Amino acid sequence: MGYVVPSVFSMFPDDPATVNEGSGSAAILGSRLVPLDIFKGARLEAFTTFLVKQPFISILHLVAGGKVSTVSPSATAVHPSWRRASHHIVLASGWETNTTFALRNQIRSGLTQVTQSFAALVPGFGAYTNEADIVRILVQKLEREAIDY
Numbered sequence: 353m354g355y356v357v358p359s360v361f362s363m364f365p366d367d368p369a370t371v372n373e374g375s376g377s378a379a380i381l382g383s384r385l386v387p388l389d390i391f392k393g394a395r396l397e398a399f400t401t402f403l404v405k406q407p408f409i410s411i412l413h414l415v416a417g418g419k420v421s422t423v424s425p426s427a428t429a430v431h432p433s434w435r436r437a438s439h440h441i442v443l444a445s446g447w448e449t450n451t452t453f454a455l456r457n458q459i460r461s462g463l464t465q466v467t468q469s470f471a472a473l474v475p476g477f478g479a480y481t482n483e484a485d486i487v488r489i490l491v492q493k494l495e496r497e498a499i500d501y
Contacts, residue, residue: 377446377447377448377449378446378447378448378449378451378456379444379445379446380444380445380446380459380460380463381442381443381444381463382408382442382443382444382463382464382466382467382470382479383440383441383442383443383467383479384440384441384467384470384471384473384474384477384478384479385415385433385434385436385437385439385440385441385474385477385478385479386399386437386438386439386440386441386473386474386477387436387437387438387474387477388416388438388439390439390473390474391438395473398473399473402469402470402473406443406466406469406470407462407466408443408444408445408462408463408466409443409444409445410441410442410443410444411441411442411443411444412439412440412441412442413439413440413441413442414438414439415434415437415438415439415440416437416438416439432478433476433477433478433479436477437477441470443463443466443467443470445459445462445463446459447459467479
């Protein structure tokens with residue numbers, strides 16, 4: 353026998369209009385796809401030094417292994433860097449709603465600069481957001497080199 357919910361609000365014990373727990377905050381992310389060999393030898397030392405010195409939150413996502421690593425070279429549904437990446441590294445920051453626009457712009461600019469520095473550690477690899485950003489240099493490079501995308 354089914355159950356009829358009289359209102360979506362009946363599923364919550366408190367009236368949402370009277371609860372004052374605050375809300376989420378804005379976040380901004382920068383990311384790079386990285387190969388497995390960044391975790392070996394001199395590249396590992398450069399990578400760990402970068403992670404320790406940069407001021408943002410670092411999130412490391414393991415994305416390789418099994419069928420993920422055996423994508424056909426002619427596949428077109430995935431950014432080419434995903435085909436060679438072992439990890440997706442995300443750098444994150446954010447601000448509260450009362451943060452001034454000047455400080456928000458500093459945070460944005462800082463994250464962009466740090467993400468660009470990170471890109472220098474993994475030449476030839478992209479970022480997840482490149483899939484949607486047609487003005488980025490990497491996407492233009494992919495088009496010029498006619499890499500199967």
